[in-house]
Amino acid sequence: MSEFIALRLREFRRLTQDGWLSLGFLVSILFLAFFIIFPLGKILSVSLSSEAVPVYQRLIAGRATWQVILNTLKMGLGTAFAGTLVGFLFAFVQVKLDVPLKKFFHLISLLPIISPPFAVSMSVIVLFGRSGLITKDLLGLRYDIYGLDGLILVLTISFFPVAYLTLLGMMRALDPSLEEAATSLGAGKWRVFRTVILPMLVPGIASSFLLLFVEALADLANPLLIGGNYTVLASRIYMSIIGEYDLNAGAVLSLILLVPTLLIYFIQHYWVSRHSYVSITGKPAGYSRPLQSKWVKWTLFTVCLLIAALIVLIYGFIFVGAIVKVWGINYELTLEHFRFVLLGYGSKAMTDTTLLSAIATPIASLMGILIAYLVVRRKFIGRNLVDFTSVLGLAVPGTVVGIGFILAFNKPILGGLVPKLTGTALIIILAYVVRSIPASVRSGVAAIYQFDPAMEEASSSLGASSATTFQRITMPLVRPAFLTGLIYSFTRSITSLSAIIFLVTPQWRIMTTQILNEAETGRFGNAAAYCVVLIAIVLTSIGLMYAVVGSTTGAERMIDI
Amino acid sequence: METATLMLENLVKTFGRKKDVQAVNGLNLEIHQGEFVTLLGPSGCGKTTTLRMIAGFESPTSGRILLEGKEINEIPPNKRPMAMVFQNYALFPHMSVFENIAYGLKVKKQPQDQIHEKVEIVLQLMNLVGLGDRMPHQLSGGQQQRVALARALVMQPKVLLFDEPLSNLDAKLRVQMRAEIRRLQQRLGITTVYVTHDQAEAMSLADRIAVMHDGQIEQIGSPVEIYEQPASLFVADFIGKANFIESMVEDSSDDHISLELFGNSLTIPTGNHTYAVNDRVYLIIRPESVHLSHKEGAFSGEIKQAVYLGSTVEYEVEICGQVISVIIYDPQEGDKFEEGSRVSVEFSANSFHTLPRK
Numbered sequence: 001m002s003e004f005i006a007l008r009l010r011e012f013r014r015l016t017q018d019g020w021l022s023l024g025f026l027v028s029i030l031f032l033a034f035f036i037i038f039p040l041g042k043i044l045s046v047s048l049s050s051e052a053v054p055v056y057q058r059l060i061a062g063r064a065t066w067q068v069i070l071n072t073l074k075m076g077l078g079t080a081f082a083g084t085l086v087g088f089l090f091a092f093v094q095v096k097l098d099v100p101l102k103k104f105f106h107l108i109s110l111l112p113i114i115s116p117p118f119a120v121s122m123s124v125i126v127l128f129g130r131s132g133l134i135t136k137d138l139l140g141l142r143y144d145i146y147g148l149d150g151l152i153l154v155l156t157i158s159f160f161p162v163a164y165l166t167l168l169g170m171m172r173a174l175d176p177s178l179e180e181a182a183t184s185l186g187a188g189k190w191r192v193f194r195t196v197i198l199p200m201l202v203p204g205i206a207s208s209f210l211l212l213f214v215e216a217l218a219d220l221a222n223p224l225l226i227g228g229n230y231t232v233l234a235s236r237i238y239m240s241i242i243g244e245y246d247l248n249a250g251a252v253l254s255l256i257l258l259v260p261t262l263l264i265y266f267i268q269h270y271w272v273s274r275h276s277y278v279s280i281t282g283k284p285a286g287y288s289r290p291l292q293s294k295w296v297k298w299t300l301f302t303v304c305l306l307i308a309a310l311i312v313l314i315y316g317f318i319f320v321g322a323i324v325k326v327w328g329i330n331y332e333l334t335l336e337h338f339r340f341v342l343l344g345y346g347s348k349a350m351t352d353t354t355l356l357s358a359i360a361t362p363i364a365s366l367m368g369i370l371i372a373y374l375v376v377r378r379k380f381i382g383r384n385l386v387d388f389t390s391v392l393g394l395a396v397p398g399t400v401v402g403i404g405f406i407l408a409f410n411k412p413i414l415g416g417l418v419p420k421l422t423g424t425a426l427i428i429i430l431a432y433v434v435r436s437i438p439a440s441v442r443s444g445v446a447a448i449y450q451f452d453p454a455m456e457e458a459s460s461s462l463g464a465s466s467a468t469t470f471q472r473i474t475m476p477l478v479r480p481a482f483l484t485g486l487i488y489s490f491t492r493s494i495t496s497l498s499a500i501i502f503l504v505t506p507q508w509r510i511m512t513t514q515i516l517n518e519a520e521t522g523r524f525g526n527a528a529a530y531c532v533v534l535i536a537i538v539l540t541s542i543g544l545m546y547a548v549v550g551s552t553t554g555a556e557r558m559i560d561i
Numbered sequence: 562m563e564t565a566t567l568m569l570e571n572l573v574k575t576f577g578r579k580k581d582v583q584a585v586n587g588l589n590l591e592i593h594q595g596e597f598v599t600l601l602g603p604s605g606c607g608k609t610t611t612l613r614m615i616a617g618f619e620s621p622t623s624g625r626i627l628l629e630g631k632e633i634n635e636i637p638p639n640k641r642p643m644a645m646v647f648q649n650y651a652l653f654p655h656m657s658v659f660e661n662i663a664y665g666l667k668v669k670k671q672p673q674d675q676i677h678e679k680v681e682i683v684l685q686l687m688n689l690v691g692l693g694d695r696m697p698h699q700l701s702g703g704q705q706q707r708v709a710l711a712r713a714l715v716m717q718p719k720v721l722l723f724d725e726p727l728s729n730l731d732a733k734l735r736v737q738m739r740a741e742i743r744r745l746q747q748r749l750g751i752t753t754v755y756v757t758h759d760q761a762e763a764m765s766l767a768d769r770i771a772v773m774h775d776g777q778i779e780q781i782g783s784p785v786e787i788y789e790q791p792a793s794l795f796v797a798d799f800i801g802k803a804n805f806i807e808s809m810v811e812d813s814s815d816d817h818i819s820l821e822l823f824g825n826s827l828t829i830p831t832g833n834h835t836y837a838v839n840d841r842v843y844l845i846i847r848p849e850s851v852h853l854s855h856k857e858g859a860f861s862g863e864i865k866q867a868v869y870l871g872s873t874v875e876y877e878v879e880i881c882g883q884v885i886s887v888i889i890y891d892p893q894e895g896d897k898f899e900e901g902s903r904v905s906v907e908f909s910a911n912s913f914h915t916l917p918r919k
Contacts, residue, residue: 010620463665
């Protein structure tokens with residue numbers, strides 16, 4: 001036993017001998033403990049305390065609660081099913097069909113990733129709503145888009161890229177010789193697809209399905225706008241905090257949302273990925289012969305084209321909304337919405353949001369790489385815990401992070417060592433960082449696994465300290481991953497709503513919450529202008545980050561996977 | 562007495578959650594100033610783990626590593642006056658050849674002009690003149706290998722470590738690099754530890770070979786000793802080919818023993834082991850020490866298999882129910898033997914070697 005302790009102590013001492021690198025490790029670990037574990041623990045302690053008992057009684061007694069849970073499940077399943085299907089279709093067309101417009105399809109599938117919340121919902125409402133341009137004016141229908149069908153449509157468009165990218169990677173990594181083997185054994189095309197390709201993709205399909213389910217459950221913006229009377233857990237949490245000022249109820253509902261979300265996320269993370277037949281990081285394994293059947297080919301192409309056209313229409317229509325007087329009614333051109341956002345009331349939101357995101361981005365990326373390095377290359381007790389905690393920020397729904405932050409930081413803690421953080425810009429930055437770290441960690445982990453540890457050992461053998469090695473060898477080699485982390489963090493931060501919606505104060509205006517304000521009060525024009533500006537900021541920043549950090553080698557991986 | 566530069570005392574390394582995987586199991590080794598020692602063994606014998614402990618990349622579970630008499634167990638790899646050459650070279654892909662070689666000197670904060678001078682010298686030494694501006698991926702395998710070696714040599718280490726550095730090269734280049742490494746080591750006189758699983762590499766390079774098995778050194782000695790007087794069945798079998806013939810001691814004097822061999826009696830020098838009458842032994846003989854002919858001889862056997870390899874022919878000959886491997890060199894010169902034919906077999910008595918049999 002004493003030997004065990006001595007060994008642990010030695011491991012720990014090694015961790016502290018790395019100069020500024022040790023400091024980085026320490027800061028990262030403390031950050032995870034303080035801003036992920038602590039707020040979540042706070043939710044647990046509040047929702048399981050005696051004060052929460054009346055909340056449970058009320059929830060269990062009220063039929064509405066069960067309806068909300070049922071609604072949430074229906075929405076989640078519907079989105080997961082539709083999103084996986086569309087993602088599969090796009091990936092299949094990309095990999096297995098020899099058709100035109102493939103590059104276009106690819107770019108269209110990436111658009112929703114950088115899109116601000118509400119954009120799709122607003123556009124869909126104006127296009128297909130009760131007085132929608134297409135439904136009423138063009139087809140003469142009286143169709144009510146608000147509710148489950150609208151939600152599933154909007155969420156599918158927003159999240160199918162997750163399924164698309166997962167399945168695309170998998171399909172490309174499939175060894176074509178397997179297909180050839182099956183064919184040479186006498187199987188026809190359809191049989192090969194059914195008995196060889198599909199079974200190999202099951203982990204990818206399962207993984208996409210679960211991820212989409214979780215994403216749909218966690219989404220707040222769309223249920224608020226297009227949900228109508230169809231209440232789901234995320235919007236119910238929002239109402240209890242914003243409408244009823246009931247933090248206890250918020251905490252309890254958060255727990256109800258958190259448990260299945262986390263469960264599914266970790267099933268996906270640990271089980272499905274372990275049962276994968278193909279490695280996603282692998283290079284394309286060879287040339288796969290495109291599907292020959294004309295009938296199948298052009299049917300799939302047409303479906304793909306229609307969906308792509310719908311996405312273009314939806315995003316294009318946001319731009320239209322931003323430059324017309326009253327979107328959906330009066331199509332007279334005007335610049336007043338852009339004036340409002342760029343020069344008027346919205347300009348502060350624009351600079352504030354960009355500033356806070358720009359502060360959070362490098363912090364999240366650097367910490368992500370440090371944590372990745374720590375997890376992959378260092379041996380110490382608690383390594384798995386660090387790994388686990390680092391992905392929590394993404395697994396936990398944004399609203400839950402927000403409530404955890406309020407509960408944890410609405411008064412000074414550690415005997416006043418940390419002041420009350422709610423109401424400051426700092427807490428927003430912290431929320432951004434928490435939400436962005438997981439992606440940085442994951443791209444960092446993938447990158448570090450890819451190069452031979454002998455490279456770092458060689459540096460060490462030549463006399464370099466761990467810190468020098470990290471700076472001169474590791475960092476340059478993971479630069480593409482670092483850039484991916486930067487881009488992702490920035491995009492994620494500036495478009496995030498759910499995590500910060502409970503944290504914003506009037507001193508700091510955040511664009512996403514401004515969009516919500518404008519949209520809720522029916523000023524869709526201003527909201528659309530915000531969306532357009534937000535997209536422009538994201539695209540410009542990506543370009544800037546490429547220029548500053550980027551090399552072309554591997555940096556497109558974010559776009560190209 | 563000469564003091565050892567590098568000493569490994571009772572070195573133990575265990576892996577695994579329950580510390581149940583013994584990679585190195587009480588290893589002792591002394592390496593002298595300027596000596597070239599190879600650690601030779603099959604995969605999993607603990608040779609690489611031993612090397613990595615010397616380099617500092619693994620810390621021993623117990624035991625001591627001494628450099629010039631001082632324990633270095635707790636000294637991190639970057640503070641040890643050693644340099645390692647890696648199996649995959651581990652050249653830094655984002656640095657040019659020059660920058661790769663200069664890396665260690667820069668880390669040491671040596672003045673720029675000195676760095677330049679030193680790098681130029683090793684570039685010349687390693688036949689790399691003119692390649693300083695190339696990136697690693699623009700080099701051939703052999704050149705990459707030379708850069709890796711140059712990068713280690715430029716540090717003027719007290720101990721040079723090699724981890725199977727030639728295993729990625731093709732056969733011809735490997736032989737060439739082998740000679741080059743030996744030549745350089747002799748010239749510079751750097752104490753060297755070299756890990757390999759290739760016995761030809763070990764024999765051609767080393768002053769002494771440490772044959773490793775199950776985390777321990779099975780035998781250490783010069784290539785001649787290891788080949789001609791293997792200390793165990795494992796060593797005899799791992800280094801080259803060997804025939805093991807079960808036998809029993811019939812008579813034993815001070816310097817000779819008599820043994821039974823296929824019904825005949827054989828008297829050979831005692832060797833390293835002392836035996837009593839009726840002790841069970843293995844008689845060991847290398848395939849090249851067995852001779853075949855069509856003439857009448859002491860032993861008669863049947864050719865079970867003949868494999869023609871050009872410079873040699875390998876035969877499997879059955880004598881009294883036991884199959885013996887035989888290698889005949891220069892088949893163009895002597896007789897050839899058909900499969901199924903009967904031959905007479907002769908052994909050179911001086912080539913026999915014995916090991917106790919349990």
